[in-house]
Amino acid sequence: MIASLLDGIAAAPCARPALRYAAIALTIVLLLLSICRSGEHVGRIAERLENTEKANETQRRMLEAAARRPRDRGELVDRLRDGGF
Numbered sequence: 001m002i003a004s005l006l007d008g009i010a011a012a013p014c015a016r017p018a019l020r021y022a023a024i025a026l027t028i029v030l031l032l033l034s035i036c037r038s039g040e041h042v043g044r045i046a047e048r049l050e051n052t053e054k055a056n057e058t059q060r061r062m063l064e065a066a067a068r069r070p071r072d073r074g075e076l077v078d079r080l081r082d083g084g085f
Contacts (some may be wrong), residue, residue: 009015070076 007021070079
């Protein structure tokens with residue numbers, strides 16, 4: 001049914017350019033939608049990367065602070081006496 005209607009429309013000489021322009025327009029619309037979707041995907045990936053970098057920076061600062069901590073009570077007392085805490 002639909003195929004016969006499309007054959008009838010395509011057989012008309014004035015409808016061929018219209019179908020050609022419709023196919024071009026459909027292609028352009030699909031291309032733009034694809035670009036939009038890929039842009040959203042890239043945005044999500046960038047956001048995930050930014051969050052990972054923040055978490056890594058926080059963890060690095062925590063590790064640096066742990067490396068500078070006093071090893072035992074005696075070292076803690078020495079730091080407190082020197083005022084270097």
